Amino acid sequence: MITGNDSFGAISGLSQGPNFKPMIKSLAIGAGSALVTAVVILVFQGVGFRLSPVGMSYADLAATLLSAAAVLLTIIGIFIAALAIWGFAAFRSVAKSAAKGHVSAQIRNGDLRTHIESLVKSYLGDELASGDLRLEFERRLDEVILQSAARRAVPEGTTENDVPVGDL
Known part of the structure; x- marks a missing residue:
């Protein structure tokens, strides 16, 4: 029986919480790189950003832009799905080790x-x-x-x- 003193936070491995420092560092580097890239593109292109079709109609330009957005959205979706699978596997291994530790401690002297x-x-x-x-x-x-x-x-x-x- 689990008493009032036991909680998921007290289980070994979960009391310290997950380590988000590497992930935050990676996100900060990615956001910084994106910002620097956007600034470089705007500087080399000129401050004014105009999108004008060269040798194509506006309908063709719209179709091309929508296709590019769909491809980008698909790539992002695949990336998020891979992260979800990886996150589930990581969560499962942490939960499994925490449960084993808790049950073995309870069997030893609980x-x-x-x-x-x-x-x-x-x-x-x-x-x-x-x-x-x-x-x-x-x-x-x-x-x-x-x-x-x-x-x-x-x-x-x-x-x-x-x-x-x-x-x-």
């Missing part, structure tokens, strides 16, 4: 240990009282004793010198 012990004692007591467990023990012991005796039996006509040392 409420779960006493609960399992009481269940086992109760089950074995009920089985011994009904006689089913005793009959199963007797059947298995008879089987082991009889098989062992048959295996250890020395065939007729053999002497002690013919039998290996450990079999007598």
